[in-house]
Each structure stands twice: as structure tokens, then as C-alpha cells.
Amino acid sequence: MRSAVLKNVVSSSVAIVLITAFFGFAYPALMTGVAQVAFSHQANGSLIELNGKVVGSSLVAQAFTKPQYFHERPSATSPAYNAGATTFANLGPTSSDLAKNVAAAAQAILKLEGPYNPGLTIHDIPVDAVTTSASGIDPDISPAYAALQSHRVAAVRHLPLATVQKLIKQSTDGRSLGFFGEPGVNVLKLNIALDKEAGK
């Protein structure tokens, strides 16, 4: 009886060492090698550089507050768009805090976008604009929210609306392979494209 336990302890200990060495070190090292060689841009975080400086990642939302930029969805991370500590808001579907946050976000949007969208009402605000994303750093907004913001950005930047719409289209990630998921407008890519347009 005791010897059976001892035998199991010895076997287990050896197995633990072997398994940890292979699956804990060799496997991730091999994967890192493959990833760095085959997909180095993605493996290192899809970082975007401008003039040699990293300005962000195309997969990570960042704070935009200025009127000449498209704005991201609300974020529950602390501080907002913290790509070091992603999180959900965790407010229940009937929570009064959720109701307050949604109302406040909607009011802010009406105030910001109203002057550029005559007749704008709360019914015109797409739901993703007033709800926190799951990660807190959702890089995308819905095409509907981008369309809503396009009038402001075009006016502030003195650009024709058609130009802004063209840039939105270029920064829209369609469904993957044309089939999976939903289309979204990548806000950072779009804002970079706008800055470039202005620099022309």
C-alpha cells in the first residue's frame, strides 16, 4: 500500500518536471519563434509607428477628447482605455448606475454632436456609443456611430464630408474573411488617416 503511494509520488515528480520543461518552456519558446518570424508585426502587438515613434496599437483604443478626432466607445477601465488592465464594467442589466451612465453619455453626445447634426435626438444615438465595451479598449466603433461623428469632424477640420466618409470607409474593418463577426470602424487608424489628410 505504502509502496504504491511512493511509486506514484516518484512517477508524478518526474512527470511534472518533464511536462513543465516541455509545455512550460519549449512549447512557448517554439511558438514565439514561429510567431516572431512569420507574423512579427502581429506578435508584437500590431503597433503603429509615426515618424519613428509608437503612437498606439491598431488593436487598442486610446483616449480621444479633441473635437477634430473621432471618439471611442466608453471604457470601464481605470483610467479609461488602460491597456495595462482591461476590464468589463460589470453593471447588471437593471442597475441604476447603468441607467445613469447611459443617460450621461447620451447627453454628452447630444451636446457634442448636436450643433453639427441638426435635429439630433437621443433616438439617433447608436447603442455602442453609450455602452462600455467588454475589454474597455475596444478599438472599433460601429459604422453608425462613425457616421454620427463624421459631421463634427468634417466641420471642425474644414474637410468635405465626402472626404471624411471616404476615410471612414478605408478604416472600416469588414467582417473577417467577409463572413465572421461584425464590421467596425477602427478609430485610431481613422484618426491617423485624418491627420495625414490634413498634412497634405
Add this chain to the structure above:
Amino acid sequence: MSGQGIGQILFYCVALVALGYPLGLYMARVYSSLGAPSLLRSVERGFYRLVRTDPAKEQDWKSYGKTVVIFSILFSGVLYAIQRLQGHLFLNPDHLKGVPAHIALNTTASFITNTNWQYYGGEYTMSYLSQMAGLAVQNFVSAAVGMAVLAAVVRGLARRSRKELGNFWVDLYRSLVYILLPICLIFATLLVSQGVVQTFHGHATATTLEGAQQTIARGPAASQIAMKDVGTNGGGFFNSNSAAPFENPTGFSDFLVLLSILLIPAAQVFMFGKMVAARRHAWMVYVAMFAVFAIGVGVNLTAEQHGSSVLRKSGVNITMGHGQSGGNMSDKEVRFGQAATANYTVATTDASNGSVNSGFDADTPAGGAVPLVNLFLGEVIYGGVGSGLYGMFFYIVFAVFVAGLMVGRTPEWLGKKIEAREIKYASIGALFVPTMVLTMTAVAIVTKSGLASIYNHGVHGFTETLYAYDSQSNNNGSAFAGYGATSFSASFGTVAMYLGRFVPLLAALALGGSLAQKKIVPASAGTFRTDGPTFVVLVVGVIALTAGLMIFPALTLGPIVEGLMH
């Protein structure tokens, strides 16, 4: 619900069978013969020599179970030590401190038992060493243990008049090297191509367009994430799990992850059919699982697309179309939208996976009730790798027993008589965990230390508590998230996860061991047929009656009251 969204879900269901069926046949071969090329075979023999086992020598269920338990206890010690000592060890570029004791204990239980409940935030608690050499290793090992045990139990069903079920080390090795590793290499590479990070560099720092500094956490994530889903583990590299863009960057990566969650559990049904030479029976088991899965997706998607009462009353536009997927977008990501999110929510809770691509806490009452019920069914709808199907066996035993009672004959399954002993093991296996969930929830709800973990007040707080113990006991690991880590909740959860894993596991081995010793009785006119639609109805009915009725009173106190109040 758009046609496009439903199309994505249907495509997923077809892909699951198309890939799961051949994989199942392959797995049946892996567990029954030595078909590997000679180089691989000599590596395999080397492993057996080092762990001092004779691969030809098989174990009975008690000996098999003992090895599993001792192996798991020792591995728990190693995992706990790595987390506590990470501050003094290497591969810690962001200089994280040792993990606090109660968090490390809970996390150890969580990963050893294939639960992956997360009381920690990956990117700011765990060093790369802890993630890679600790947690990621368990993603493989806990999955392989479940697969090994299933292989042993299935052998028991197939054999006659024998005591042995197999050799644990052989089953473990083959699960790891011939099944999990190749699948993971493929998925990990595909995930990196989509944008999942895989680097040993620390975080990146960016200067944003508006001039602020942004810290972007990275790490060797893809290698771990591929396995977290293939092995129905679910613990994320990042706190927000598969919602985090670096963990699940595109609609296609989301599909891949979804596929990997149910791939092995689905394949195991076909493996079972092949090994016991009862393919039609296996198909019926598959149909029963699929039916419950489909109902879950339907309910969740309808409810989420309809939106929560807060959002409907707010006046904002939640209608699908005109450039948005609409519905309840709280704690959901734009690139997934409602259909892919509902598919994910149901698959991950059916499968004991527990990774999430949205925050369940924000789901509508009806939508959120789906994962809750799924967990309570004991993770047998596809279920965890290995543990799902052996959990299903308990319900199948119940079903043939009920059928036997109705026609007044000794019940039989796969030609073996089901007697008092088998019913006893099946009852322990199926009922122990739900009983424990209800007891623990009750204790947590009436004690001060238990209440301290609740984020949202009122009935929703009750749902959070119920979900927390439901998820941990059933080794799922998904969370309504609104349930905080205190030393009470962490230790209580630790107990829930260990008992929830090993009691059913041992009950399944006992069931397999007991059935292995029986002779095959030839089927007669009075034998209840387990390869037809009647069987499907009976199994689903038995699951609904046993697990469903046990959770119903608790559901009325949580989501149902919440749904009625608003």
C-alpha cells in the same frame, strides 16, 4: 437577429461536426493502438522509462484514480510555489510581486481542476513565468487528465469481465503529445496571424495622438490562449479574457476560438461511439447535446438582441441595421456583435470552458440565465474535455434506469446490466456538485464574509453569488465577474473546485471499473433501444428533471425575480 448572424452560427455547427468526427476516430486510434511513427514511439518509450511505468501494465479503477489524485496534489504544490515566489524568479520583466496567498491558492485549485476561475488580473498579477510555466502547463495537463480518465472509463464500457481500465501515464502522454499539442500548434499560429501577441518583451509604451502616455500590456499570449480554449480551460492571459483585443482580435479569431472550445468535447462523442462500437448510440448522444446547445443559443441571442430594460428605456437606438448590430451592447465588443457573442456565451458555458468574449454581468436577465442553467447541468452538454462526456454517462445511466423502470426490466446500457452499484456511482457523480453549489451559495448569502464579495445589490447580487459557486464547482470558470476576491470567497471557492473536479471524476472511474467487470447480455425484444430518438428525449428529459429542477428555486430568487421586477 440577422440572417447573416444565424448563418455564422449554422456554419459553426456544421464545421464542428465536420472536424470533430474525423478527430474522434483519430483519438479512438490513439488510445487503443500504437500507430505512431518510430521516432515518436521511441520518445514515448523514453517517457515511460523515466516515469518508471510499464506501458503494458494496466491499472484497475482504484489504482488509476489514486495515481490521478497524487499527481494532481503534487502538481498543485508546484503551481502554488511558482506563484508565491515569482517576484524572486526569472521571466518577470514587469517586476510583479509574489501573488498573495489566498489568490495563489484559489488560482492553483482553479488551474489544476480545469476550471480557470480568475480572481487575478492576468496582465498585472502574473509574471510571464507564472503564466507560462505555471498556468499554461496546467491548461495542457488538466485537460489531458480529463481526457485520460474519459479514455479509461470508455474502455471500461467496451470491455467485458475485466478489472483493468488502462495505464494513466500512457493515456496522459498520448492525450498531451498526440492530441493536444498538434491541435494547439495549429490554432496558436492561426491566432497570431490575426493579431494575438506572442512576445517575451514587456509592455509597450505609446505616445497617443493627443500626447498622452499609454502602457500596452503584451506577453507570450498566443501559445497559452490556444490551449486555454482547446482544453476547455478558459483562463485568459488578460483580465478581460477573450474580449481583450490582443486575445481575440478579429471575427475570424473569434470563430477559431469558438471552434476550439467545443472541438475535442464533440470529437470525444464520436471517439466513444467508435471505441464501444455503437456509432448510432453516439450520434444520439450528440443530438441530445446539440439540442440543448441550440436552445441556449436561441434564448440568449433573442434576449440580448431585444436589449436590457435600461437600454430600451434610455431612448438610444438599439435596433439592428443601419451600421450597427444593436441590442444590448453593454460589456460587448463591436467586432463580434450579438450573434457571435451569443454563440460564444453558450459554447463556453456548455463546455466548462469559461473564457468569455463579453461581460456576462451585463447580460439581460433571460440572456444571463442561459449560462447559469448551462453550468448547473453539470457541464455535460459537450462539456469539458473528458469530464463532459463522463458526466453525460451519469445521466445516460439514469435514463436507461428510468426506461427500465417503465417497462419493468433490469436496465441495460451497451449490453451491460445497470444495477444498484452503478446507480449509486451515477447518483454521486451527477448530484454531488449541484447539492454543493446550493449549499455553498446559501452559506455565502447568509454570512457577512460571503456578502462582502457582492458588487451589485439586490437580486442581481444573489445571482452573482450563485453564479460564482456554480461556475467554480462545475469547473467552468466563467464569471458574472461581479464577485470579489476576499480570503473567504477565495478559500471557499478552492474547496468547491477541488471537490467539484475529483468527486465526479472518481465516480466516473468507479462506474467504468464496475461496468468493465460485467458480461455482455445479448439484446432482446425488451431491451430499451439507446440508438433512437426516444433515447434522446429521455436523456434530455432526465437532465432537465434532475439538474434543472434543482436549480429552479434558485433561479426564481435570481434572474426570474429580476426579470419580473423590470
